[in-house]
Structure formats: C-alpha cells, structure tokens
Amino acid sequence: MKRQGFQFKQFFIEHKDCAMKVGTDSIMLGSWVTCPTCSIENTPQQFLDIGTGSGLLAVMLAQKSTEHTYITGIDIDSDAIGQAKRNMTNSPWSDKLIAQQTSLQAFQISMVEQKFTLIISNPPYFNSPLSTDERDAKKRIQARQTSKLTHQELLENVAQLLADDGTFYCVLPSDVCEAFIGHANTLGLHLIKQLTVFSKPNTPALRELLAFRFAARPLHTESLTIYTENHLYSGDYMALCKDYYLNF
Template identity: 80%
Template sequence: MKRQGFQFKQFFVEHQDCAMKVGTDSIMLGSWVTCPTCNNDIAPQQFLDIGTGSGLLAIMLAQKSPAHTCITGIDIDSDAIGQAKRNMADCPWSEKLDAQQTSLQSFQKRKVEQKFTLIISNPPYFNSPILSEEKHTQKRVQARQTSELTHQSLLNNVAQLLADNGMFYCVLPSDVCEAFIDYANTIGLQLIKQLTAYSKPNTPALRELLAFGFEARALCTDSLTIYTENHQYSADYKALCKDYYLNF
C-alpha cells in the first residue's frame, strides 16, 4: 500500500491518521524558526511542540537543532500521537524525539518545574461548533477550532512552561493575530519577530508567523509572498523552505 504523506529532503511524514494534514502553515513555521545554540557542557535543551499532529514541526526542529536537544510533541488525539510516534521513529533524529498523548493543561501541571527554551505551535484558530457526526470531520474541526484550547489558555500555559530566555513560535491567520499579540503582552510575552505571509501579490495578508519572548527587544518584521501570479512558488518562499522541500 502506498504511504500517504509528504516526502521532505531528509524524512517522510505520513499523515493519513491525522485530522490536519501536512500543510504550508507548518512548513513555513518550521522553516522560519531559529533554534538556540547549545552548550554541550550543560543539560540538553528542551523543546516543546504543542498540538504535534503528525509530528512534522517536532521533526523539522530535530533536523535543525543541536545534537543535545530533547523535543517533545504533545496532542490530545490518540491517532495523531500514534502517527507522530511512527514518523519520529522513522526519521534520522529519533533519539531527540518523543510524543505524548496529553492536553497542554495536563502537561503543564505535570511539568511545573521544567522549562523549555523553545516552544512551537500551529494552534487552533477559529471558534466553531462541531456540526458533523462523521468521525474524521469531527476530528478535523476539533484540530482547527479553539474550544478545546483557547488562545488565552495556550498563552497562559506557554508562559508557565517557557524558560526566561526562551522563545515561543506560532502561526495564525492574520485577522486573529492582533488580539493574540495583545493578550500575550498582558502576561509578559513580548512580540520579537513577525513574518506576514501573503498567498499571491496584491492579496490581503493570509498568515502571521509570530515569535515571542520574555525579554523585550526591538521588533523585527518582514513579509513573504508564497506564490507568484502564475501560482508557482516564489523565490522568497523557496529560499525560506529550501532545507526541507524535496524539489527546492
């Protein structure tokens, strides 16, 4: 049987058991993240992927992170965690990776003393009731909506888990990011970097890639157009994702 998924330069991600498939948002986010350097004389750095799904973002971090890094992916969906575990085991950096079925809230309560130098998430982004009784559709809506994990709850838990010098990266639709940034500021998370993504030239902003930290710094902003007018990947998008896309 042909595997269902996405072939990257150095790994393959199966996603048939996941509500949310491999997509542009996560590939952009994982490519955009800058991993902190690691001093091998200290304890391994801890990274966290919230809502790991297929494990894609965790594996992307594993590819670019220092050798002494431990990356945990968490998700509430048992099927997704099973898929993530298999994808992690099959990738070249399996020793760095772990997947756990748990809610962020429960994970935070168990990890009160543990701090993460990097946290990443492609979080739920709209408020919507689950209307369909069909299992897969329900799971996809649950993966995309905020009823199980509101943005405020996400940020509150991130603030508890993030190290003092750590960074939190996420991607959101442009029309919801202002409220997200405003709330983050009220709990001490300062916006440090922002990349605005457009689908094509002369179209409204589509996504915002955001990076937060506790240490206030000058805000660094940039923009990116994903496709040309002819619906080909743009040179900027290829440059961003060249370490991962097979044909870039």
C-alpha cells in the same frame, strides 16, 4: 500499499491518521524558526511542540537543532500521537523525539520543574460548533477550533513552561493576530519577530508567523508572498523552505 503523506529531503511524514494533514502553515513555521545553540557545551536543551499532530514540526526542529536537543510533541488525539510516534521513530533523529498524548493544561501541571528553551505551535484558530457526524471531518474541525484550547489558555500555559531566555513560535491567521499579541503582552510575552505571509501579490495578508520572548527587544518585521502571479512558488518562499522541500 502506498503511504499517505509528504516526502521531505531528509524524512517522510505520514499523515493518514491525523485530522490535520501536512500543510503550508507548519512547513513555513518550522522553516522560519531559529533554533538556539547551547550556552554551555553539551548541555541538553528541551523543546516543546504543542498540538504536534503528525509530528511534523517536532521532526523539522530535530533536523535543525543541536545534538543535545530533545523535543517533546503533545496532542490530545490518540490517533495523531500514534502517527507522530511512527514518524518520529522512522526519522533520522528518533533518539531526540518523543510524543505524548495529553492536553497542554495537564502537561503544564506535570512539568513543575521543567522549562523549555523553545516552544512551537500551529494552534487552533477558530470558534465554530461541530456540524458533521463524519468521524474524520469531526476530528479535523476539533483540531482546528479553539473549544479545547483557547488562545488565552495556550498563552497562559506557554508563559508557565517557557524558560526565561526561551522563545515561543506560532502561526496564526492575520485577522486574529492583534488580539493574540495583546494577550501575550499581558503575560509578559513580547513580540520580537513577525513574518506577514501573503498568498499571491496584491492579496490581503493570510498568515502571521510570530516569535515571542519575555525580554522585550525592537520588533523585526518581514513579509513573504508564497506564489507568483502565475501560481509558481516565489523565490522567497523557496529560499525559506529549501532545507526541507524535496524539489527546492
């Protein structure tokens, strides 16, 4: 039986059991992240993927991180965690990856001493009531809405889990970005990098890729257009994702 998922250059992500399928937002975010190197040779680093879903972002980080990096993906959905565990096990970096079913709030409480040098999330981004009885559609809406994890709760927990010299990466719709950045500032998380994403030329901004640190520094801003006028992938998009897309 044919697997339902997405073939990348070095791994396959199956997503049939996940509410949120492999999508452009996560592929861009995982490609955009810069993984830190160990300041002390052979010192283990810990990364965290919040709302891991299929495990895509965690596996992308495993591909680009150092040998002594360990990545934990967490999600509240049992089906997604089962899928993430299989994808992690089947990847070339199974020894670096772990998936855990838990809420971020409970995870943060359990991590009394643990800090993460990199935290990544493609978080929920809208508030709307569940309006369908279909199980898969209902789970998809739950995965995308902020009722289980508001942006404020996300940032408050990230601020507790992030190492002093760590970086938090996320992707958000452009229209909610300003409020998110403002609340991050109140927690001492300063925006240091921002990539504004457009679908096609001469269209409104679609997404914002954001990077935060506790130490303020001059903001580095860039923009990216995914498609040309002819609906072909742009050169900039292909350059960003070339380490992952099979045909780039």
